[in-house]
Amino acid sequence: MISIALAVLMGVLNANAADFEFGAGFDISTDLPDRGLDQGEARMGTGVTLRAPIRWTPHPAVAVRAEPFAGVHGGQDRVEWSQYGGSVSFASEDHWTLLSQLGFRVGPEFSPFSGMLFQPYIGSSLGLSWARHWHSFQGASAVLLDPDTNDVNSGGNIDPYSDQVAPSVGAHVGVRFQELLPFAIEAELGYNVAFMSEASLSGARPALNAVRTAYGFNPVRIGVNAVFIR
Numbered sequence: 496m497i498s499i500a501l502a503v504l505m506g507v508l509n510a511n512a513a514d515f516e517f518g519a520g521f522d523i524s525t526d527l528p529d530r531g532l533d534q535g536e537a538r539m540g541t542g543v544t545l546r547a548p549i550r551w552t553p554h555p556a557v558a559v560r561a562e563p564f565a566g567v568h569g570g571q572d573r574v575e576w577s578q579y580g581g582s583v584s585f586a587s588e589d590h591w592t593l594l595s596q597l598g599f600r601v602g603p604e605f606s607p608f609s610g611m612l613f614q615p616y617i618g619s620s621l622g623l624s625w626a627r628h629w630h631s632f633q634g635a636s637a638v639l640l641d642p643d644t645n646d647v648n649s650g651g652n653i654d655p656y657s658d659q660v661a662p663s664v665g666a667h668v669g670v671r672f673q674e675l676l677p678f679a680i681e682a683e684l685g686y687n688v689a690f691m692s693e694a695s696l697s698g699a700r701p702a703l704n705a706v707r708t709a710y711g712f713n714p715v716r717i718g719v720n721a722v723f724i725r
């Protein structure tokens with residue numbers, strides 16, 4: 496059975512010369528509310544993402560798409576800490592937060608009507624990213640600033656932040672326009688889900704045991720791709 500499947504696959508690959516495509520993409524996205532998680536006012540807002548999609552197309556209707564990406568989103572997360580020897584708990588949800596991500600996604604893509612002038616397609620992906628949450632603490636949350644690592648009188652001071660590796664899953668649909676320009680243009684709608692687990696804050700007062708609480712980052716995105724065919 497395996498040998499038959501391999502023979503069929505090799506026949507498809509031999510009958511249709513595999514092509515590689517390279518492109519550049521830009522998204523505007525917004526984080527949707529987390530269902531089932533009580534995060535108060537904490538929520539990432541609107542952001543932008545730059546992508547570099549690469550496709551390997553062994554068959555006109557089937558492709559494998561991989562893309563490195565980098566993005567930023569502004570909003571608020573929830574930070575918790577304790578004072579007075581851990582006897583009193585505090586939380587902040589009104590500070591400013593910037594989420595930056597650098598990652599990579601890969602997955603299958605299907606275009607059953609590849610011979611058309613306007614070619615619809617659908618795909619899914621698995622991804623992995625390095626995510627950093629940058630914070631700006633003021634007022635009551637300024638107690639988190641460690642004077643040994645933070646210069647609170649400096650405008651260039653970096654407040655406590657968190658780092659983590661975040662897996663994600665996603666899906667997208669789009670339409671490719673082939674003949675409008677010397678290169679192909681794609682309009683795309685997508686949705687991604689990543690679980691940001693609880694992470695400790697670097698640069699905060701060690702005695703406060705400050706953490707950024709877990710939340711679901713699930714942005715819906717709309718974007719365009721310029722695709723250059725080799």
